[in-house]
Amino acid sequence: MLIPFSMKNCFQLLYNLKVPIAGLKNAAKGGLILQSTSNNIYQNLAVEDWIHDHMNLEGKPILFLWRNSPTVVIGRHQNPWQECNLNLMREKGIKLARRRSGGGTVYHDMGNINLTFFTTKTKYNRMENLKLVIRALNAVQPQLDVQATDRLDLLLEGQFKISGTASKIGRTAAYHHCTLLCSTDRIALSSVLKSPYHGIKSNATPSVPSLVKNLLENNNTLTCEVLMESIATEFAAYHQIDSNSILISPSDETMFPGIKRKAEELQTWEWIYGKTPKFSVNTSLNLLREQSCSEMKIYVDVKNGRIEDCNIDAPGHWLPKEMLDKLSTSFIGNKFCHSEATMLLNALLRTCPKDHELYSKWHLLCEKVKTIM
């Protein structure tokens, strides 16, 4: 979206007109360092979108520093069911977000720093950015053994991943963002990034799991604040600009007109789940009831997050075939979504004959089916 001429005075930072606004010392020179006051993943991702869409980055690269409350962030073309444990996340109140850049899945919390380097498409150079980060880390602790791999990860001591990279290239602008593990909750990270779902077949970009470590474990002076300061200083030195970072609030609609809508779009079901590339689930589940165990097979085809085809099979004596078929067909067209399934199954339960045994079997089957979502 392009901002019309008349709104130039709304945005206080640099803009298409290249007019330096009073109040920002030397901001017009060679770049900007911004730091977000929000810990909301959607708002921060919306800032990235906004800068990417609206700012003229010619000769003015921007560094954006941000941190989030516990969230799992998947790449643009990934499958959340394949990448993380959605049930656990729901229980713990950990959010799920899909970013617009590619790459794999990461876990954010306040012990993780996110850095975004905004440049024009010509100046897009991820290795250069990573080298800058390494210099910044070494400035705080010279003996730190950090190296960039050709997959653009940062490895500590040659084996622990402390940073992952992703980027987005548009028509004229590009951005490269990466994480930096300072003091993240490693237990939460590993439990949440393990998918319990089986039988998923998909062409979505897979993540490459790696052994991770926090920088703070290496040296307890390496806190988030210290590292952000160091990276900002290094960036400022490299681009010869003022090293003071400007605090920005992602909910400020006057500073970022249209950002609220961007943040809302990033929270819609259609974006987070609906953008999952086509996939199918083919798995079998055990139905344990009164010391007998039966196996049910379930096959689901999902496109754009919605169930296109569904087939549920259970041993004939367990439940009549017509009931299973009714269940399968009622799923078609619905979102592949835990809460929608709950609603649908509840409605079907209401209409189920009141034979107690049948009812409890039906109930058990429904509960099992929900576990795959």
Place this chain on the structure above:
Amino acid sequence: MAAVRVLRSWSRSARHLRCMHLIQMCSSAHVVKPKYTCLFGYSSFKFNHPHRLLRTTSSVNGQIIQFKLSDIGEGITEVTVKEWYVKEGDTVSQFDSICEVQSDKASVTITSRYDGIIRKLYYAVDQIALVGKPLVDIETEALKDSEEDVVETPAVFHDEHTHQEIKGHKTLATPAVRRLAMENNIKLSEVVGTGKDGRILKEDILNYLAKQTGAILPPSPKSEIMPPLQKTETVQPVPVPVLKPKAFTGKDRTEPITGFEKTMVKTMTVALKIPHFGYCDEVDLTQLVKLREELKPIALARGIKLSFMPFFLKAASLGLMQFPILNASVDENCQNITYKASHNIGIAMDTKQGLIVPNVKNVQLCSVFEIAIELNRLQKLGSTNQLGTADITGGTFTLSNIGSIGGTYAKPVILPPEVAIGALGAIKAVPRFNEKGEVIKAQIMNVSWSADHRIIDGATMARFSNLWKSYLENPASMLLELK
């Protein structure tokens, strides 16, 4: 492109139509063809010649351009196509997104360089696309001063700047926009551009045209155009106002019923098999309103928002103790009736997705405050779409507070396998008479009950309603039931 314009008009009977007669020379030396367009170029009138809408869909003169995948940078030679935003036959404008490709953790949005129609997609999703090779075919309008052929160089994304230099025009506008302006006899310098860098967009031309209509439509006596009829007619008839044909582009939209709506379809279809009867009454909540005002801060101090619902639910439970048949369930053939022991009272909740009815379990064991805690919890889960199966199954009786949105009377539908439901209207301040015959201000709420007439009769419902009403009109009476 030379353009000769002749303004000619005629009027037919009572209508005063004007049309512009444009003669245009096509670049490929076709015979000069008169083209009729309406003043604004949108609606078309039936004349002798076939007419063209300003934006033609398939042009005989269109040329197909192979849009090649430009260099991504960092020496990347191939990418994977991840998502198409267009399909064959779609119309695209310059800078519209065409597809999303991915290469080595970079997600790239490829945008169109031309206006036109997509004629061919060279790759399917998940296929590998090569840099420098064709990605899509776009059919554009043929133009004499065609845009410069896009040269495949690494700095290829600078091409949009070349539009500034087209044939010495100083205004920024794409060739399609220029043609639109030309066809409507508009000077680009008169149009205000609202695009990037003051670029003139299609919308700007259309807005400009819309402003012109007021000036041109009524026949002005000063204009050179003399309606021929005026010469012969002696009496000028009063112009009959004519309704301009309005272009309505709205279309019916059919989509399958899925998700929450499907759930509602299923539930309600079964529900209406139950023979419902209704019973309504009004409840004087003046005392309850006062009581709640006093209790609200106490509840808030304990971290709970206190609404009226906990009182309604508790009163209902007390009523159900005396009339357990309202908390029952019948089987399909109405052969057996099961009196449920627990009072699991459901509350209809309106969420973003639709109607959902979680229930508060064992209201008969809960205090008003405990009910409030549970309601707070369910409301929070409901708003974040996290209600679990346990929360929404097992209900035995339901209350719907539609009054929080508005309304007085309702005709609620029973949720099977329950047998009764109540809908609460809004609380309104109205004048009423007290015992002394004076007019006082009362806070009145209407309640509308529906019950299964196969097992519940009107008298039972009425007595239950009276009991429920009495607890609410005189909240102190609930103290007698405190355990």
